[in-house]
Amino acid sequence: MPALTLPPFPDDVPTHDLLVIDYELVKNGDKGETDRLWEAATRLGFWYLKNHGALEEVEAMFDMGAETMRLPMSEKMKYEQGDDGMSFGYKAAGANAVDETGALDTVEFINVSRNDALAWPNKVHRDYPPTVNARMESTVKPFIKKSMEINMTLMDVFNSRLGLPNGTLAARHSVDEPSGCESRVIKNPPRNGASEAKQAIGAHTDFGSLSFLHNKLGGLQVLPPGVTEWKYVKPLPGHAICNVGDTLSLFSGGILRSNLHRVVTPPREQGNYERWSLVFFSRPQYDAELHALTEESQIIADAVARSPDPSKFSTGQTAGAWFKRRIKNQRIANRTGPETWRASRGTEHNELLASQVTAY
Numbered sequence: 154m155p156a157l158t159l160p161p162f163p164d165d166v167p168t169h170d171l172l173v174i175d176y177e178l179v180k181n182g183d184k185g186e187t188d189r190l191w192e193a194a195t196r197l198g199f200w201y202l203k204n205h206g207a208l209e210e211v212e213a214m215f216d217m218g219a220e221t222m223r224l225p226m227s228e229k230m231k232y233e234q235g236d237d238g239m240s241f242g243y244k245a246a247g248a249n250a251v252d253e254t255g256a257l258d259t260v261e262f263i264n265v266s267r268n269d270a271l272a273w274p275n276k277v278h279r280d281y282p283p284t285v286n287a288r289m290e291s292t293v294k295p296f297i298k299k300s301m302e303i304n305m306t307l308m309d310v311f312n313s314r315l316g317l318p319n320g321t322l323a324a325r326h327s328v329d330e331p332s333g334c335e336s337r338v339i340k341n342p343p344r345n346g347a348s349e350a351k352q353a354i355g356a357h358t359d360f361g362s363l364s365f366l367h368n369k370l371g372g373l374q375v376l377p378p379g380v381t382e383w384k385y386v387k388p389l390p391g392h393a394i395c396n397v398g399d400t401l402s403l404f405s406g407g408i409l410r411s412n413l414h415r416v417v418t419p420p421r422e423q424g425n426y427e428r429w430s431l432v433f434f435s436r437p438q439y440d441a442e443l444h445a446l447t448e449e450s451q452i453i454a455d456a457v458a459r460s461p462d463p464s465k466f467s468t469g470q471t472a473g474a475w476f477k478r479r480i481k482n483q484r485i486a487n488r489t490g491p492e493t494w495r496a497s498r499g500t501e502h503n504e505l506l507a508s509q510v511t512a513y
């Protein structure tokens with residue numbers, strides 16, 4: 154991407170501080186740092202990650218994203234993800250709802266399946282635009298491999314803190330199995346004169362286990378527990394933003410928190426610029442059953458027993474079904490009314506509250 158001087162994140166908008174976790178320390182088993190990671194993952198479910206060593210891979214992915222988004226719309230639409238609940242491929246702006254009323258999202262993105270990237274030049278799920286293929290080996294695969302390694306290192310920390318036998322979470326995230334794991338490059342257009350901030354991506358919890366996110370402009374917001382006003386997460390240069398998603402929250406009986414978040418027009422002057430972000434989503438293999446791992450861990454069994462609604466940890470769904478249901482019911486083409494949006498929901502803790510919040 155051309156080097157562009159972006160306006161700084163303003164200091165007069167409501168912002169939520171995240172803990173900064175040092176990946177190198179976590180990798181080396183530093184007790185204080187793993188304590189802080191645990192605190193971040195159980196209290197808010199979001200944290201900054203520094204020293205993750207993936208900065209070069211991240212920049213190359215932004216280049217791949219920019220090359221892809223520059224393709225003619227007719228070319229991009231050949232790879233659209235469709236309305237059947239598959240996430241891999243291109244998603245045009247306005248293809249998803251952002252809320253119950255059916256307001257449209259403003260982001261386009263290109264999602265590449267982990268399975269497809271690792272199997273390249275063979276295909277597991279689908280074909281991709283030529284701009285993706287050209288960089289599959291040099292850019293997409295290295296980014297995905299590094300992201301997986303980072304997420305699995307963090308997941309092993311959670312595995313042990315949750316009192317699970319070694320490798321319990323890893324066994325549900327096998328690299329050889331088909332899964333919804335994917336990379337995503339997201340582009341949101343500048344505000345273009347609009348006076349109101351718009352929801353680019355509606356309030357949601359992430360569908361899978363762990364998300365490894367990179368952005369440069371503000372716009373990401375979280376609704377911290379017990380708070381009714383959305384707070385921006387300020388991007389910090391060189392830092393990733395990591396968060397827990399639904400499936401890890403379910404496996405852990407709610408000990409790990411999958412927090413509501415959304416993306417709106419970047420604040421102030423930043424809103425006049427294109428906003429680019431990049432995520433790698435780790436998700437369990439499709440056939441993993443989503444329920445609290447109470448038989449494998451007394452800590453999780455106790456957490457479920459203490460929950461006011463233990464039934465919510467027995468979804469009766471596999472990861473594949475969970476993922477498909479959430480994606481399919483966000484698609485505007487599938488919308489019949491507010492019930493479609495509701496059917497797309499995951500573990501959102503206070504959805505009613507979220508839909509009442511209007512402050513940007």
Ligand SMILES: O=C(O)CCC(=O)C(=O)O
Pocket residue numbers: 337339354359366368372373414415416430431432
């Ligand atoms: O663009 C961002 O900052 C966040 C994106 C996000 O939440 C998502 O794609 O699930």
Ligand SMILES: [Fe+2]
Pocket residue numbers: 357358359414
């Ligand atoms: Fe998200």
